Amino acid sequence: MRNFVRFLVKYHIFLFFLVLQVLCFYLIYSNNRFHQANFVNSSNRLVGTLFAWKSNLTEYIELQRVNDELSLENEALRNQIPESFVSVNEHFVMINDTLRERKFRYKSAQIVNSSINKQLNYLTINKGSGEGIVPEMGVIGTDGLVGVVKNVSEHFSTVIPVINQRFIASAELERTGNFGLLKWEGEDYRFASLIDVPRHIDVMTGDTVVTRGASAIYPKGIPIGIVEEVALNEGSNFHEIKVKLAVDFNKLRYVDVIENILKEEQRELETITEEDGQ
Numbered sequence: 341m342r343n344f345v346r347f348l349v350k351y352h353i354f355l356f357f358l359v360l361q362v363l364c365f366y367l368i369y370s371n372n373r374f375h376q377a378n379f380v381n382s383s384n385r386l387v388g389t390l391f392a393w394k395s396n397l398t399e400y401i402e403l404q405r406v407n408d409e410l411s412l413e414n415e416a417l418r419n420q421i422p423e424s425f426v427s428v429n430e431h432f433v434m435i436n437d438t439l440r441e442r443k444f445r446y447k448s449a450q451i452v453n454s455s456i457n458k459q460l461n462y463l464t465i466n467k468g469s470g471e472g473i474v475p476e477m478g479v480i481g482t483d484g485l486v487g488v489v490k491n492v493s494e495h496f497s498t499v500i501p502v503i504n505q506r507f508i509a510s511a512e513l514e515r516t517g518n519f520g521l522l523k524w525e526g527e528d529y530r531f532a533s534l535i536d537v538p539r540h541i542d543v544m545t546g547d548t549v550v551t552r553g554a555s556a557i558y559p560k561g562i563p564i565g566i567v568e569e570v571a572l573n574e575g576s577n578f579h580e581i582k583v584k585l586a587v588d589f590n591k592l593r594y595v596d597v598i599e600n601i602l603k604e605e606q607r608e609l610e611t612i613t614e615e616d617g618q
Contacts, residue, residue, distance in 0.1 A: 444559055445599040447471060452496070456503060456529040456589050463487065463499040465595060470494045476557060478598035484563035484586035485509070485551060486595050497597075502564075503529045503589055510552040511564055516542060519552050522564060522583070529589050531568065534581040541579065543570045549583050556603040 449471075453464040467473050469492050479486040479499050487501035488509075500507050503524050511522040511534055520537040534549060547567040553560025569582040600606075 443600065443602050445601060446596045447473065447599070448594065448596050449473075449497075451593055451595060454501075454589070454592070459505050459526045461501055461503045461529070461589075462490070463501055463592075463595075465497050465499060465597070466495070467597065468493045468495045468497050472599065473497045473597055478558040478600075479595050480558070480562055480598060481587050481592055481595050483588070484565070485558065486587055486592065488557060489597065499595075501589060502532055502585060502587070509558070509564075510554045511549050512552040512560075513537070513541070513543065513567075514548040514550050514561075515544075516547075519554075520581070522549070530585060532565065532583050532585055534567075534583050535578065537579045537581060539572055539577055539579055543567060543579050543581060545570060556600050556606045558598060 447467060449465040449467040451463050452466050455461045463479075463486070465479075473489060473492050475489050475492055477489040479488060479501075485502060487499045487504070487507060489497050490500045491498045502509070502522070505524055505526045507522075507524060509522045510519060512519040513534075518537060518541045520534045522532055522534055524532045537543060545567055549564040549567065551558040551560060551562040551564060563586045565583040565585040567581055568584040569580075571580040573580060
């Protein structure tokens with residue numbers, strides 16, 4: 341109490357000035373319609389601005405929730421498509437998929453870090469070993485091929501995307517069925533190259549390029565992109581094919597990680613076959 345009294349004594353002139361200022365403002369606005377209207381308008385603008393900020397913040401939070409829900413719905417839909425299963429016996433009629441065995445499972449994830457302007461770009465996703473993610477799992481987005489899982493911790497994983505010079509994948513021209521290798525030249529994140537396609541193959545601008553499904557990492561037919569340019573150099577036996585990627589890596593936010601349940605069985609058999617041939 342004593343300190344409060346000292347404060348009043350010390351600052352009594354300033355406090356008296358504030359009281360007079362408040363009184364003056366009250367008299368001005370209470371006796372002048374113009375100032376009253378101006379005050380009301382200013383208050384309305386301030387309140388309107390605050391409500392607009394609140395609305396924008398609410399919409400942003402709601403949009404994040406909607407995106408998460410859509411990602412989970414997309415994961416569920418991918419897990420139900422026919423390409424996620426393999427026939428147990430194709431000589432029987434399939435009823436309710438009882439004669440089909442699941443081959444692929446999908447787990448949705450959010451990208452928490454990424455780069456697009458390096459030679460060795462990478463992505464970080466918010467799912468790791470705790471969610472069943474392991475290295476060499478394929479990664480796709482809503483629009484198509486994204487990359488492959490490289491390293492994994494309990495809660496996060498890093499992904500080598502298509503736009504990394506160390507990335508390579510078997511790709512197929514959907515129209516002709518001919519295949520080659522997809523690689524990135526390290527320049528524009530919007531484009532990659534399809535190499536090793538023989539020159540006698542009919543390749544046209546606008547052809548769709550998809551995954552071949554030969555590596556046990558991705559299902560067959562995942563979109564990769566569209567042929568943008570085709571060229572034949574003198575003396576070369578192969579086309580030079582520029583592919584406009586289906587995925588916009590500058591806008592990519594959500595992905596699905598692919599688990600091939602039969603991958604180890606396939607690779608073990610292929611290893612035995614290769615060893616027998618040596």
